Amino acid sequence: MNLRALAGVGVVDAPLTWSSYGPGIRQHAHEDQCAVSQVIGNTVAWLTVRGVVEEALGSVVAPPVPSVIWVSEPDSFSDVVGFWNARALVATAASGSVGAVTAILLPPDVSGWLDLAEMLKLRFRARYQRPRPDAFIFSHTVPQAGLRAIAAQLNLTEVDPPVTQEHAAPGFLDTEPDPLASSTAVVGLDPTPWYCYPRRYGRATRELVQVFSGRTIIRAASPVPFRLGTGGWVKVSLSGLRALAAPRRATVAQLFAPDAWFSGDRLSLKRATMNTYEIAVTIPEPAATLTAALRDAGVTFTLSDKGKYAQALLARAPDLEDLVRRPGALEVMTDLTRKRTDRFKTDLEDLLGDKSGDTSLVDDILALARETVPLPHQAVAELPKHGLAAGDIADVLEQLVALGLCSRGFSIDCAECQMESYIEHSAVTPQATCPGCGAAGAYRAAANKPAGPVVRYRLNSLLDRASDNGAPPHILGMACLRQHAAGRPLYILPGALLSDGNTDLGEVDLLGYLAEHLIAGEVKTSPEDFTEDQIKKDLSLAARIGADIYVMVAVHPLTEGQKDMAASLATAQGCQLLTFSGGTARPA
Numbered sequence: 001m002n003l004r005a006l007a008g009v010g011v012v013d014a015p016l017t018w019s020s021y022g023p024g025i026r027q028h029a030h031e032d033q034c035a036v037s038q039v040i041g042n043t044v045a046w047l048t049v050r051g052v053v054e055e056a057l058g059s060v061v062a063p064p065v066p067s068v069i070w071v072s073e074p075d076s077f078s079d080v081v082g083f084w085n086a087r088a089l090v091a092t093a094a095s096g097s098v099g100a101v102t103a104i105l106l107p108p109d110v111s112g113w114l115d116l117a118e119m120l121k122l123r124f125r126a127r128y129q130r131p132r133p134d135a136f137i138f139s140h141t142v143p144q145a146g147l148r149a150i151a152a153q154l155n156l157t158e159v160d161p162p163v164t165q166e167h168a169a170p171g172f173l174d175t176e177p178d179p180l181a182s183s184t185a186v187v188g189l190d191p192t193p194w195y196c197y198p199r200r201y202g203r204a205t206r207e208l209v210q211v212f213s214g215r216t217i218i219r220a221a222s223p224v225p226f227r228l229g230t231g232g233w234v235k236v237s238l239s240g241l242r243a244l245a246a247p248r249r250a251t252v253a254q255l256f257a258p259d260a261w262f263s264g265d266r267l268s269l270k271r272a273t274m275n276t277y278e279i280a281v282t283i284p285e286p287a288a289t290l291t292a293a294l295r296d297a298g299v300t301f302t303l304s305d306k307g308k309y310a311q312a313l314l315a316r317a318p319d320l321e322d323l324v325r326r327p328g329a330l331e332v333m334t335d336l337t338r339k340r341t342d343r344f345k346t347d348l349e350d351l352l353g354d355k356s357g358d359t360s361l362v363d364d365i366l367a368l369a370r371e372t373v374p375l376p377h378q379a380v381a382e383l384p385k386h387g388l389a390a391g392d393i394a395d396v397l398e399q400l401v402a403l404g405l406c407s408r409g410f411s412i413d414c415a416e417c418q419m420e421s422y423i424e425h426s427a428v429t430p431q432a433t434c435p436g437c438g439a440a441g442a443y444r445a446a447a448n449k450p451a452g453p454v455v456r457y458r459l460n461s462l463l464d465r466a467s468d469n470g471a472p473p474h475i476l477g478m479a480c481l482r483q484h485a486a487g488r489p490l491y492i493l494p495g496a497l498l499s500d501g502n503t504d505l506g507e508v509d510l511l512g513y514l515a516e517h518l519i520a521g522e523v524k525t526s527p528e529d530f531t532e533d534q535i536k537k538d539l540s541l542a543a544r545i546g547a548d549i550y551v552m553v554a555v556h557p558l559t560e561g562q563k564d565m566a567a568s569l570a571t572a573q574g575c576q577l578l579t580f581s582g583g584t585a586r587p588a
């Protein structure tokens with residue numbers, strides 16, 4: 001027996017019983033029997049390939065690729081190796097179906113094998129999305145004239161391929177729209193490079209799985225039957241679980257199972273071959289997922305002050321996310337926030353004798369000083385308008401009251417002690433009494449048109465401090481991302497300080513993940529603060545943690561120029577840009 005015949009050996013006599021009884025291999029098959037068996041796919045190599053299903057990456061269906069007709073002298077080593085490699089590449093495309101790609105090794109003269117041409121014709125016509133050409137005829141050793149003779153013996157019309165470079169993808173080839181058109185072949189072009197498209201292998205099964213927080217056992221029958229006892233390992237991959245939509249980091253995969261890794265959109269594990277798999281996975285908490293994703297980049301984080309305030313607000317009033325997206329809501333909150341007075345600041349700077357240097361001390365003192373100022377309480381009519389109707393301002397305030405972040409009350413101007421006091425509605429008595437000195441007084445009317453006491457609003461101390469720290473715009477950022485996520489898994493912290501060991505790396509205003517994408521974001525009230533330097537600084541921090549998305553949130557509209565600049569800087573480091581500002585952040 002020669003090498004060429006060896007390459008096609010292992011003709012299986014009873015292919016249907018193969019998986020139960022194992023192969024019945026014919027020991028001394030004729031070369032023409034070998035060829036026929038290769039065409040109809042009952043050789044050992046073809047039958048084992050049926051346990052494998054190929055999926056082209058990015059598409060469910062493999063591109064239509066031509067069949068391989070490889071021609072070899074009896075003992076041409078290079079042809080036998082070339083054929084085996086080409087067959088390995090085509091064998092899994094639509095394996096097991098009538099449209100399976102044919103790969104066949106032939107001697108240079110098949111003139112006596114009358115059935116072969118007819119069999120090939122039927123195979124070619126059975127393919128849905130019939131490639132053009134139907135086949136490549138190739139050999140490392142048999143000359144072009146010999147290959148043309150084979151084409152003639154197999155009734156194949158020689159055609160030129162649309163492109164001839166060897167590393168073109170299969171999509172560069174034509175398809176034949178007419179299923180009954182005569183069979184065609186390209187002669188003398190190595191077929192192998194045409195089959196080198198990205199793909200993955202495996203056979204899938206579907207199970208309905210109830211997922212528990214913590215540990216979940218997934219049981220599934222193996223889609224590939226194994227004769228047990230033969231041993232071996234397989235890659236088992238899971239997909240489709242919502243909880244698997246997490247940043248694709250090695251450290252994140254290990255949260256699901258200690259030996260797991262991500263490959264593509266799947267969680268993969270190495271397991272001994274089994275006919276039923278029991279896979280224990282732990283569904284991690286979102287916070288643990290984020291921590292692990294950053295640990296992958298050697299970064300740890302803690303919540304920033306803004307982050308703590310924003311989280312505390314949302315824990316108290318989750319619906320604040322909706323309210324901050326209303327035009328004017330942030331402005332109304334700011335108007336009711338205790339002020340750090342500019343005059344006091346100037347005096348303080350003079351006192352400290354340094355106007356140009358580090359202002360953090362001044363800021364600290366100012367923050368302390370504002371705490372001694374009583375919380376402002378104002379009537380709707382007295383608040384700045386920001387282009388809003390009084391009714392809209394009242395509506396925002398009433399929603400804050402409903403959220404428990406603001407109270408209603410009256411105020412008393414005391415004629416005796418000269419103090420002005422706020423009386424929450426629950427403490428309002430029929431007779432107005434100054435809480436400072438106990439003198440009788442009157443509830444205040446509106447300044448511009450006095451007509452009896454008016455309702456005043458006062459933020460509670462949490463919202464006041466959070467607003468003074470600039471936390472509400474971070475909540476706006478979270479709200480924008482939640483809408484963008486459209487139900488996909490989203491976990492966002494409203495402000496974090498990043499560090500690498502003992503080194504502070506800086507602060508991000510939004511940190512989290514949207515499905516498999518790690519997010520770092522910056523939030524500004526005024527868009528002018530997004531300078532090129534600021535964006536570069538943000539992006540370098542985003543790169544440090546390996547963020548996939550950089551988010552810019554501005555309360556007022558960013559310019560197209562700013563967005564373009566940010567987009568090109570982000571793209572240059574392989575990061576996606578998301579912007580929310582003006583009407584996209586706060587739809588009217």
Ligand SMILES: [Zn+2]
Pocket residue numbers: 414415416417418419434435436437438439
């Ligand atoms: Zn008084």
